[in-house]
């Protein structure tokens with residue numbers, strides 16, 4: 544399995560004239576990397592996830608091999624039958640398919656991703672998973688984390704697996720999360736954060752950004768941005784050191800929070 548993940552602080556990611564172009568370039572680089580990764584395996588994008596045999600039972604090999612997360616967010620979520628789940632940056636769909644098993648035939652799962660090749664792969668596998676489950680509750684939508692194609696206050700659980708670090712505008716992502724989650728709903732996000740500011744030379748490297756490294760923001764800023772967006776009760780469910788580069792420690796963290 545793989546992971547690849549990114550680094551501006553929420554303050555720094557506020558629109559600035561020269562930053563818009565950089566954000567567009569980063570987005571294109573991320574789309575290129577994940578478009579390619581949907582077609583060819585890339586072990587550089589791998590990170591430990593912690594899926595259980597039960598999670599993976601019935602999922603096509605193609606989905607398991609195109610998994611680029613850094614945690615197992617639905618494992619930490621309290622999901623009930625009939626609930627609505629949204630997955631930000633759903634990739635080939637692994638977490639959507641695991642969530643579909645948990646919400647059952649009366650639930651709904653929406654995966655959002657900006658990369659056409661990933662959406663194509665996810666849709667192809669959706670038919671196979673629906674056949675296995677005997678019901679079809681997953682829908683993949685093209686869209687950006689910063690502008691979710693999801694109604695206000697409509698989601699019981701929001702998950703995301705190693706994607707927020709890839710966004711150049713994390714503040715906007717957290718605001719969008721707060722918009723779509725129902726009052727009383729929650730999120731479980733697995734992502735990469737850093738122990739100190741990522742050096743500028745790394746942040747300018749779009750390949751490292753796409754590999755889920757240089758877009759990571761400092762752990763304390765990540766939590767502050769979630770609180771600033773209005774979430775409360777933040778709890779770290781799992782945390783471990785993923786890798787070290789240029790004196791910076793990159794941590795995989797799974798956080799739960801409530802609206």
Ligand SMILES: C[S@@+](CC[C@H](N)C(=O)[O-])C[C@H]1O[C@@H](n2cnc3c(N)ncnc32)[C@H](O)[C@@H]1O
Pocket residue numbers: 546547548573574577609610611612613631632633634635636637638655656657658661686687688689703704705706709710755
């Ligand atoms: C590291 S992969 C993770 C995929 C999936 N969550 C998994 O665990 O396998 C990142 C995915 O997020 C998508 N992505 C990255 N930035 C995005 C953004 N700003 N808006 C929508 N999708 C984005 C990419 O296209 C890619 O499919």
